[in-house]
Amino acid sequence: MAKRIDVKDVDIYYGKFQAVRGVNLTIEPRSVTAFIGPSGCGKSTVLRTLNRMHEVVPGARVSGDVLLDGEDIYGSSVDPVNVRRTIGMVFQRPNPFPTMSIYDNVVAGLKLQGTRMRKHELDDAVERSLVSANLWHEVRSRLKKPGSGLSGGQQQRLCIARAIAVQPQVLLMDEPCSALDPISTLAIEDLIQQLKATYTIVIVTHNMQQAARVSDRTAFFNLAGVSQPGELVEMDDTEKIFSNPSDKRTEDYISGRFG
Amino acid sequence: MRDAPMTTYAPTLAKSLSTGRGVRLRKAKSGLAAVLVTGSFAVALVPLVWLLWTVISKGLHAVTRDGWFTASQRNKTYTDPGGGALHAIIGTAEQVALCSAISVPIALLVAIYLVEYGRGALARVTTFMVDILTGIPSIVAALFIYAVFIGTLGQSKAGWLVSLALVLLMIPVIVRTAEEMLRLVPNELREASYALGVPKWRTVLRVVLPTALAGIVTGVILGIARVAGETAPLLVLGTYTPNRNSDLFHGPQGTLPSFINDQTVNASSHGTYQLGADGKPHLVHNFAVDRLWGAALTLIVIVMLLNLIGRLVGRFQKISD
Numbered sequence: 001m002a003k004r005i006d007v008k009d010v011d012i013y014y015g016k017f018q019a020v021r022g023v024n025l026t027i028e029p030r031s032v033t034a035f036i037g038p039s040g041c042g043k044s045t046v047l048r049t050l051n052r053m054h055e056v057v058p059g060a061r062v063s064g065d066v067l068l069d070g071e072d073i074y075g076s077s078v079d080p081v082n083v084r085r086t087i088g089m090v091f092q093r094p095n096p097f098p099t100m101s102i103y104d105n106v107v108a109g110l111k112l113q114g115t116r117m118r119k120h121e122l123d124d125a126v127e128r129s130l131v132s133a134n135l136w137h138e139v140r141s142r143l144k145k146p147g148s149g150l151s152g153g154q155q156q157r158l159c160i161a162r163a164i165a166v167q168p169q170v171l172l173m174d175e176p177c178s179a180l181d182p183i184s185t186l187a188i189e190d191l192i193q194q195l196k197a198t199y200t201i202v203i204v205t206h207n208m209q210q211a212a213r214v215s216d217r218t219a220f221f222n223l224a225g226v227s228q229p230g231e232l233v234e235m236d237d238t239e240k241i242f243s244n245p246s247d248k249r250t251e252d253y254i255s256g257r258f259g
Numbered sequence: 260m261r262d263a264p265m266t267t268y269a270p271t272l273a274k275s276l277s278t279g280r281g282v283r284l285r286k287a288k289s290g291l292a293a294v295l296v297t298g299s300f301a302v303a304l305v306p307l308v309w310l311l312w313t314v315i316s317k318g319l320h321a322v323t324r325d326g327w328f329t330a331s332q333r334n335k336t337y338t339d340p341g342g343g344a345l346h347a348i349i350g351t352a353e354q355v356a357l358c359s360a361i362s363v364p365i366a367l368l369v370a371i372y373l374v375e376y377g378r379g380a381l382a383r384v385t386t387f388m389v390d391i392l393t394g395i396p397s398i399v400a401a402l403f404i405y406a407v408f409i410g411t412l413g414q415s416k417a418g419w420l421v422s423l424a425l426v427l428l429m430i431p432v433i434v435r436t437a438e439e440m441l442r443l444v445p446n447e448l449r450e451a452s453y454a455l456g457v458p459k460w461r462t463v464l465r466v467v468l469p470t471a472l473a474g475i476v477t478g479v480i481l482g483i484a485r486v487a488g489e490t491a492p493l494l495v496l497g498t499y500t501p502n503r504n505s506d507l508f509h510g511p512q513g514t515l516p517s518f519i520n521d522q523t524v525n526a527s528s529h530g531t532y533q534l535g536a537d538g539k540p541h542l543v544h545n546f547a548v549d550r551l552w553g554a555a556l557t558l559i560v561i562v563m564l565l566n567l568i569g570r571l572v573g574r575f576q577k578i579s580d
Contacts (some may be wrong), residue, residue, distance in 0.1 A: 056453055058378065085456030095447040099469040109455035112465050159451070166455055 002029035002200040003069045003086075003169040005050060010064035011229075012045050014057065018229040019045050023064070025219055025235050027170075032196050034211035034238065035204045037221035038253070042230025043204050046221070047172050050202065051087035052080040068169070085113065088168035092175040094155035096147035096162070103143040105158055106130060109166035125165050133161035134191050153184020160191065164199070171195065173203040177210065189214050208254055212242050220250045314556050321553025331513070332501030337525045337547040344554050346503040347518035350418060351558075353507050354514060355487050357422040358429055363479055365426075366433035373434075374441040375463050393431040400427040401495035409496075416498050418507040421514075424492035429482045436478025440471040473573035480569035484562045490516045515558045522551035 005027040012020040020042035027033045027050075035043040048054040049062050052073060066073050073083045096105045106126045110117060117125070126143065130136040135157040139150070147158050156176060163171060173192075177185040192201060192214050205211050211218050219235035234247045245251045321327065330343030369389070373382055404424040408414045444467050452462040468475075493499075498511035499521050506512075513521075526547035532540035 051454065053450065053454060056450060081456050081458050083456075084454055089454035091447060091450065091454075093447060095445070095451045097448060097451070097466060097470070099466075099472075108452075108466075109457065112452065112455065112457040112461050114461070162451075162455065 002198065004029045004200065005170065005202075006065070006067040006070075007046070007050075008065040008067070010046070010049060010062060010066065012042065012049055012054065012062050013060070015059040020221075021224070021229040021231055023232045025232060027200060027202055028217065029200045030196060030198070031216040032192060032201045032203060032214050034215035034218045035202065035221060036206075036208060036211050036218060036253075037230070037233075038223070039206070040230070041221040041223050043219075043221045044174050045230070046232075047174055047202060047204050048089075050170070050172055051089055052083050053089060055080060085109075085166060086168055087170040087172060088163035088166065089172045089174065090156070090159050090163050090176050093179050094152055094159050096150075096155050096158050098146070098148045100147060101144045102139050102147045102150070102158060105147040106161050106165050108162055113166065129161040129165040132164055132195065133157045134187060134194075135161055151184070153180050153187055156180060156184065156188060157191065160188075160195075164195070168199070170200040170202070173201065175204050175206060178206060185210070208242075212238060218242070220245075220247070220253060222249055222253070311559075314552060314559060317548075318552035318554075318556030321549040322556050327553060327557075331503045332518075332550075333503070335501065337522070337528075340544075340546045340549075342501075342550070344515065344518060344550075344557055346501065346513040347515045347554060348557065348561075349503060349505050350512040350514035351487060351516075351561075353505065354418050354422045354425065354512075355483055357419060357507060358425040358486055359479070359483060361422070362426045362429040362433060362482065366430045366482075367437055367475070369430070369434050370437035370441055371463060371468075373438050375459070375467065389431050389434050392427065393435065395427065396491075397424070397428055397489050398491035398495065400424045401492040403427070404492070405495050416496055416511070417509060418497060418512040418514075420496040421492045422507070424496055425486040425489060428489060429486050432482040432485050433478050436481060437471070437475045440474030440478065441467060443474065444470045476572045477569045480565045483565055487562055487565075488516055488558055490520065493517045494520075515554050515561075519551050519554045519558075522547045522554065526551060 007023055007025045007027075010020070010023040011018060023046055035047060037043050045054060050066060054060045054062070062074065068083075068086065072078070073087075097108055100108060103126055104111075106129050107117075107122050110122070110125060127136060127140075130139065135154060138154060139145075139158075147155065150158060156179075160171075160176075177188050180188065189210065192203065195201060196216075203211075203214065215238045217235060218238040218241040220233045220241065221230055222233045223229070224231045233249050234241070234245065236246070240246075241250060242254055245254065251257075324341065326341060327343045328348070329345055330341075331346035332342045333346075335342040369385065373385060377385065401424045404420055404427075408420055408423070409416065414420065448466055448470060449462055452466045453459070457466075493514055493516055497514065497517060499517040500511035500513050501521075502513075504510050504512045526545055532542055535541045
């Protein structure tokens with residue numbers, strides 16, 4: 001299921017403004033990769049280029065290659081809609097569809113993609129996804145209730161269930177816990193550990209402890225200088241980044257000397 | 260050392276919390292503002308309540324009489340009692356329905372274009388055109404339809420031409436509200452949908468529109484309320500008849516506003532008079548006046564019912580959230 005992503009010489013622009021420059025990195029399948037760095041350094045921007053979500057912003061463009069198991073997702077014949085079906089995403093703020101029940105939220109991707117499915121297939125998908133998202137036991141008795149009635153942590157797990165219901169290869173998470181309390185954060189972190197057996201996971205986080213807890217590899221981003229674009233400073237095994245980083249700037253950041 | 264400033268500041272602080280000229284002045288200003296705001300609200304309420312009271316007190320017994328909702332004014336003179344408003348209700352309902360059937364889809368598509376797709380010059384021009392359309396007086400819209408359909412194309416006056424003029428008045432109202440409602444839908448929901456691999460058109464249709472539905476329905480109802488009581492197009496493009504005519508495309512057709520107009524114009528000269536003891540005629544009863552207030556009340560009730568339905572749809576939507 002899981003696929004590997006290679007990012008080669010990627011520059012990202014919003015109109016004339018260059019947000020990120022010269023990013024080269026590799027994301028291994030069935031692992032958790034964390035993007036850390038100060039605000040505005042472009043880590044979320046890089047994340048959004050991995051499934052072409054940045055294109056939703058008018059004027060955004062990318063140069064360089066992003067390869068999914070060797071296939072360029074920016075190839076001229078590639079449909080961004082298909083890229084996003086393969087590479088799912090979970091956002092900072094839980095965003096279940098307010099007009100839909102819990103059940104409909106989970107199958108929203110399947111239904112809205114236009115896949116024709118029988119009732120029992122949908123039922124199976126709902127149960128499978130909610131079980132994977134550790135939410136099944138909390139909501140099984142109220143699947144027809146609106147998704148917006150759940151707590152923030154439950155809503156975020158509902159969003160994860162919704163993302164994995166379409167069976168993506170890769171799951172991108174953009175600060176998935178920053179709007180949640182510590183208990184819900186723990187629940188999501190446990191979930192990430194389980195999900196990495198099946199999916200390739202990339203998580204952007206402001207919380208360095210979280211990166212250290214959940215990820216196998218960590219990439220540190222920083223601004224190249226005042227009013228300069230963001231860049232990848234270094235990427236290594238999480239243990240090495242947090243114990244013995246090779247770059248001075250990384251060490252300054254994780255030791256709290258700036259940022 | 261560090262405590263010293265604290266002890267000197269503390270008494271000053273306590274004093275300024277309770278008394279002080281500034282505080283009293285501010286309280287006075289606040290009180291004055293409260294009186295002004297509440298007073299303005301009361302003043303604004305006066306004409307509304309007065310209008311409702313006038314229409315209800317003068318129109319209620321015409322509306323509650325037998326046959327108001329089942330009979331027309333066929334073969335009734337202005338001095339006859341009774342008769343109903345059915346012919347007018349049918350006309351208004353049909354003309355507004357045709358108008359809505361044309362306006363709602365066009366206006367929704369324009370609003371969707373402006374919010375979801377519109378970029379650059381075309382979007383700006385469209386917004387500008389909608390603004391202009393909003394400001395067009397209804398008589399001008401009516402004259403335009405008259406010039407094109409009756410003047411140039413040689414059609415004759417009929418209900419459907421009234422509907423066409425109303426379309427010009429209804430579209431900008433619905434575009435404006437629908438646009439606002441669509442802009443209120445959080446971008447996060449669109450992004451959530453895109454991230455699931457849902458194409459844009461399906462995102463608009465299945466995520467954005469349902470989320471904004473309650474507001475859009477309210478907009479449509481506001482649009483209907485706006486055109487249901489419109490008079491200029493009726494005077495220019497329609498002809499009144501006291502008889503039932505449910506054919507939008509042929510012949511004269513009564514509507515509530517033109518019914519009101521007809522009764523008003525003829526009321527003063529058709530009252531029932533009796534010679535009093537002083538040898539002068541006294542007005543005993545004027546049935547046309549009854550009917551015109553009755554028709555006004557009917558129009559208000561229809562618009563209020565539509566508003567109520569809109570509210571209910573909105574509430575229903577919220578509950579299912």
